[in-house]
Amino acid sequence: MEEDNLPPKPDEVLSDPESKDWTISELYNKSFKIVKSNPILWIFGLTVAGAGGLDFSNISRVFDSDSAQEPITQLLQSDVLGASVSNVGTGIWIILGIEIVAFIILALTISVIYSAWANGSLINGIEDTLAGKKATIKDSSEKSFKSINSLAWLQIVPGLALGLVGLGVFGGLGVLATATHGIAQAFLIILIFLITLIFLYFLIYLALSQIWASRMVVLDMKGGKEALVAGYHIAKKKKWPMIGLGLVNTIASMMVVLVPIAILGLLVFLGIMLAKSVTVLSTILITLAITLGIVAAIGLMLLGGIITAFKASTWTIAYKNIRGKYE
Amino acid sequence: MTCNTNMNNTQSFDFAQDHRPAGFWIRFLAYLLDWAILMLPVSLLALYVTNAASLQDLFYRLLVSVIIWAIPSTFFYTFFYTSWLVSRMQATPGKYLTGLRVTDNNGHSLSYKRAFFRYTVGYAFSGILFGLGFFSIARDPEKLAWHDKATGSRVIILRPLWLIAILILLALTIVQVFFWSQAINQITSGAITKQAGSLTI
Numbered sequence: 001m002e003e004d005n006l007p008p009k010p011d012e013v014l015s016d017p018e019s020k021d022w023t024i025s026e027l028y029n030k031s032f033k034i035v036k037s038n039p040i041l042w043i044f045g046l047t048v049a050g051a052g053g054l055d056f057s058n059i060s061r062v063f064d065s066d067s068a069q070e071p072i073t074q075l076l077q078s079d080v081l082g083a084s085v086s087n088v089g090t091g092i093w094i095i096l097g098i099e100i101v102a103f104i105i106l107a108l109t110i111s112v113i114y115s116a117w118a119n120g121s122l123i124n125g126i127e128d129t130l131a132g133k134k135a136t137i138k139d140s141s142e143k144s145f146k147s148i149n150s151l152a153w154l155q156i157v158p159g160l161a162l163g164l165v166g167l168g169v170f171g172g173l174g175v176l177a178t179a180t181h182g183i184a185q186a187f188l189i190i191l192i193f194l195i196t197l198i199f200l201y202f203l204i205y206l207a208l209s210q211i212w213a214s215r216m217v218v219l220d221m222k223g224g225k226e227a228l229v230a231g232y233h234i235a236k237k238k239k240w241p242m243i244g245l246g247l248v249n250t251i252a253s254m255m256v257v258l259v260p261i262a263i264l265g266l267l268v269f270l271g272i273m274l275a276k277s278v279t280v281l282s283t284i285l286i287t288l289a290i291t292l293g294i295v296a297a298i299g300l301m302l303l304g305g306i307i308t309a310f311k312a313s314t315w316t317i318a319y320k321n322i323r324g325k326y327e
Numbered sequence: 328m329t330c331n332t333n334m335n336n337t338q339s340f341d342f343a344q345d346h347r348p349a350g351f352w353i354r355f356l357a358y359l360l361d362w363a364i365l366m367l368p369v370s371l372l373a374l375y376v377t378n379a380a381s382l383q384d385l386f387y388r389l390l391v392s393v394i395i396w397a398i399p400s401t402f403f404y405t406f407f408y409t410s411w412l413v414s415r416m417q418a419t420p421g422k423y424l425t426g427l428r429v430t431d432n433n434g435h436s437l438s439y440k441r442a443f444f445r446y447t448v449g450y451a452f453s454g455i456l457f458g459l460g461f462f463s464i465a466r467d468p469e470k471l472a473w474h475d476k477a478t479g480s481r482v483i484i485l486r487p488l489w490l491i492a493i494l495i496l497l498a499l500t501i502v503q504v505f506f507w508s509q510a511i512n513q514i515t516s517g518a519i520t521k522q523a524g525s526l527t528i
Binding site for chain 1: 383386387390391393394398399401402405444447448451452455456457473476477478479
């Protein structure tokens with residue numbers, strides 16, 4: 001009776017009040033134990049973080065060349081290069097263009113395979129640990145080969161489809177909006193705003209669905225499309241607990257990473273502040289900051305891998321708790 | 328299923344007993360030899376490029392070098408030099424000349440797909456933490472790198488040809504040092520330097 005009058009625990013607020021499939025504390029406790037005792041998961045986590053997945057918001061980085069534009073422009077102003085460029089036949093430029101495109105396609109393909117394999121291996125490693133076995137590179141990797149195709153599909157196709165649709169819709173509406181005036185333009189702007197909200201809705205659900213879908217592909221050997229649809233159904237029912245867990249994961253990982261960065265920043269700041277007065281101390285502080293900075297860079301890389309493995313573990317345990325319930 | 332697993336484990340054990348695994352240094356030697364072989368076309372192209380008569384000619388020759396080797400070499404290396412040769416001959420030329428072979432855990436050749444995976448994703452995985460995956464060969468009891476574990480492969484010593492490998496590496500290095508010194512000589516004493524100097528004033 002007295003227990004009924006107690007306020008709910010903070011982590012229970014973030015879980016589904018009707019059916020508690022998971023609690024944050026349960027996920028964090030289990031994930032901490034798993035990740036702490038399996039350094040192989042750190043390596044897979046680092047690989048996943050490094051591979052970054054190939055979502056199409058990153059693809060623009062491939063073509064980012066703002067910093068390279070200036071020296072190239074200066075060079076182009078030179079008569080010598082201008083003459084050199086004009087002397088080269090069109091055929092050569094075409095061949096070069098084809099080779100560059102082929103190279104980019106090869107690099108992207110390998111990147112997608114790498115990311116899919118790393119994700120699959122990480123999830124398999126976590127699964128092995130949950131089953132009481134030790135995670136190994138050999139076992140985790142061997143099992144993930146079967147799911148590479150489906151994971152690659154999940155990474156590319158939904159994002160690409162959404163991106164192309166978005167490009168078409170926003171591009172078309174944007175062109176119309178610039179070509180019209182007055183009430184028509186205002187109407188189009190409102191329409192663009194509403195479609196943006198709908199688009200965001202789909203983006204959020206896609207991200208949430210892919211979390212479950214990747215686990216279904218790896219652990220239940222489902223195809224990419226089937227897993228995405230099933231993942232969407234679960235995401236619809238569990239969206240608020242998922243958003244809650246995602247937010248907690250993000251805040252926790254930011255706090256873990258910010259502490260060493262803050263300490264380093266403080267050392268550098270103190271060194272600079274003392275530079276004018278106490279030279280020896282400021283030199284020591286800055287040298288210490290640089291040395292620690294190098295060590296921190298390596299440490300932060302590893303920490304990134306640990307955090308990625310930890311987050312993947314929370315989602316995998318959450319998935320195992322709800323497996324088969326909402327499909 | 329259990330029977331097959333036991334048989335595979337037995338075969339694996341027998342194979343491992345019969346063949347000495349290749350350690351870090353001999354694998355590094357094979358890697359250097361491969362690198363020296365692949366750098367030969369680069370050295371020849373350096374000679375070609377630096378033999379340009381003018382900056383315009385230099386630009387054109389650089390472009391041709393990029394088209395005929397710089398970009399195609401990535402495809403050559405990825406699809407043929409590593410994946411195809413390892414799946415057919417169980418070795419790249421460097422490993423072959425060093426007496427090493429790349430096999431699966433039962434001593435058979437890797438499939439093309441697996442060899443491709445080993446030399447692309449596998450190598451990227453081994454290199455992720457400052458090459459720790461490669462250095463792990465030295466500490467692993469079976470001399471396996473991370474990319475070996477990830478792809479179920481291993482490198483064994485078929486014949487200890489390390490001395491021949493060192494001699495070939497030395498010969499290739501001498502040849503390439505000669506080519507590169509000629510290339511630098513062409514650049515520093517040729518018309519290109521004078522033309523570049525007149526542009527910067």
